[in-house]
Amino acid sequence: MNEPRPRPHVVENVVLTKLATLLIPFILIYGVYVQVHGDFGPGGGFQAGVILASAYILYALVHGVDHAQRMLPRAITDRTAALGVVIYAGVGVVTLLKGGYFLDYDLLDPEHTQHAQEWGMFLVESGVGLTVASVMATIFNEIAEQ
Amino acid sequence: MIGDALLVLIVITACAVVRVKNLFAATVLLGVYSLLMALTWTNMDAYDVAFTEAAVGAGISTILLVGALILTGNRTEGSREKERPGVNWFALLAVTLLGIALAYGVHDVPFGDPTAPTYTGVARYYTQEPIVDAHVPNMVTVTLASYRGYDTMFETAVIFTAGAGLILLLRREEGSDSALEGPPGLQAPPRRDA
Numbered sequence: 001m002n003e004p005r006p007r008p009h010v011v012e013n014v015v016l017t018k019l020a021t022l023l024i025p026f027i028l029i030y031g032v033y034v035q036v037h038g039d040f041g042p043g044g045g046f047q048a049g050v051i052l053a054s055a056y057i058l059y060a061l062v063h064g065v066d067h068a069q070r071m072l073p074r075a076i077t078d079r080t081a082a083l084g085v086v087i088y089a090g091v092g093v094v095t096l097l098k099g100g101y102f103l104d105y106d107l108l109d110p111e112h113t114q115h116a117q118e119w120g121m122f123l124v125e126s127g128v129g130l131t132v133a134s135v136m137a138t139i140f141n142e143i144a145e146q
Numbered sequence: 147m148i149g150d151a152l153l154v155l156i157v158i159t160a161c162a163v164v165r166v167k168n169l170f171a172a173t174v175l176l177g178v179y180s181l182l183m184a185l186t187w188t189n190m191d192a193y194d195v196a197f198t199e200a201a202v203g204a205g206i207s208t209i210l211l212v213g214a215l216i217l218t219g220n221r222t223e224g225s226r227e228k229e230r231p232g233v234n235w236f237a238l239l240a241v242t243l244l245g246i247a248l249a250y251g252v253h254d255v256p257f258g259d260p261t262a263p264t265y266t267g268v269a270r271y272y273t274q275e276p277i278v279d280a281h282v283p284n285m286v287t288v289t290l291a292s293y294r295g296y297d298t299m300f301e302t303a304v305i306f307t308a309g310a311g312l313i314l315l316l317r318r319e320e321g322s323d324s325a326l327e328g329p330p331g332l333q334a335p336p337r338r339d340a
Contacts, residue, residue, distance in 0.1 A: 034197075038284065038287050039281075039282040039283070039284055039287050039288075040282075040283055040284055041193075041284060042193035042194045042196075042197045042284070042286075043194070043197055044194070044284075044286075044287050044290065044291070046198060046202075047194075047197050047198055047201050050198075050201040050202055050205065050206055051201060053206065054201075054205055054206065054209075057206075057209055074317075078313065081306050081309050081310075082306065084302060084306070085299075085302055085303055085306045088298075088299050088302055089299060092295075092299070102296075103295040103296065103299070105292060105295075114281045115281065117281065117282060117288075117292055118281045118282055120291070120292065121282060121287060121288070121291040121292055124291050124295065124298065124299070125287070125291055127302060128298065128301075128302050131302050131305055131306050131309075132302075132305055134309065135305050135306060135308060135309035136206055138309045138312060138313060139210060139308075139309065139312055140209065140210065140213065142312050142313065142316040142317060143210060143213040143214060143217070143316075144213060145316070145317075145318065146217050146316065
C-alpha cells in the first residue's frame, strides 16, 4: 500500500472543482455566523456544526478524502469531538465549583445574571457545535474510507 | 392553505419513497421530503426546527445515504425477481384501523389554543422570564441551552458516543496491512450498477 489507491469518485471537472472550492469559505463563515448568532436568530450549535461539517464534506467530495484528511487530520477531529463535550460539562463543573448547581449559568457572573446566562449559553453552544462538526466529519470519513 | 398543500406533497413524497425501486431515487426523494418538512416548519414559524431539518435531513443525511449506496449498490434485494409482492390484507386492515384511530384522536389535540395545558403551565414561565429579552431573544436557544441544559448536554454526549462507536467499528488502523484489508466477510461488496 505504498502508492495511494485510485479514487474513482474524485471529481475532475474543473468548473465543479473551482466552484465548490470557491463556496467553501462562504459556508464556513455562515457556519460561524449561525454558531455565534444562535442566541439572537434561528440556529445554534447543532445547526452550525452540521454546516461546518458540510464544508469539510464538500471539500472531500471534490478533492478526495485523502487530501481532505491531510487538511484536517482525524487525530484532530477525534479530539475536538471529545473537547466539545468537555467544554459543555466544564461549564457545569465551573458553576459547581463556584458554589451553585450544575450548569447554573448565573454563577458565572453573579452581579449580572442576564449577562452570565448569555455567556453560559454561548459556551455550551460552542461545545455542541464543536462536537457535532467533528462527529459529522468523522462519520463521513469512515464511510468514505470503506 | 400553503400548509395543507405542503402536507399533501409530503404524503405523496413519502409514498414515492416507499414505492420507488431505485435506491438512489429513494434517497433523493428523502431529501425532497426533508425539504418539504422544513418548509412546513417555516410555515408554522418554527424556524429553528426548519433550519435543523434542512441542514440535517436534506443535507447531511442525504450525503451519508448516498455514501452508503456507493458501498452497497443501488437496487433493493430481489427487486428483479418479485416486482409486486401480494397484498397482505391483515396488515392493510391493521394500518387502516390505526390510521382512523389516529385521525380521530387528532380532533382532541388543541392546536394553537392559547388555553391549552401546554401553554398555561411552564411555557408561560419560560417565555416571560427575564433572560428572554435583549440578551438572548431566541426563546428556543434559551430553552435548549439554559432551561433544558442537562438534556442538551447529554444529547451532545450521545452524538459523541455515536462518533466513538463508529470509529471503533469502522476505522482501520494505519500500518497494519491485515486490518487495512479487513477480513473477507467485512469487505464492501463489488459495486453493482443498476
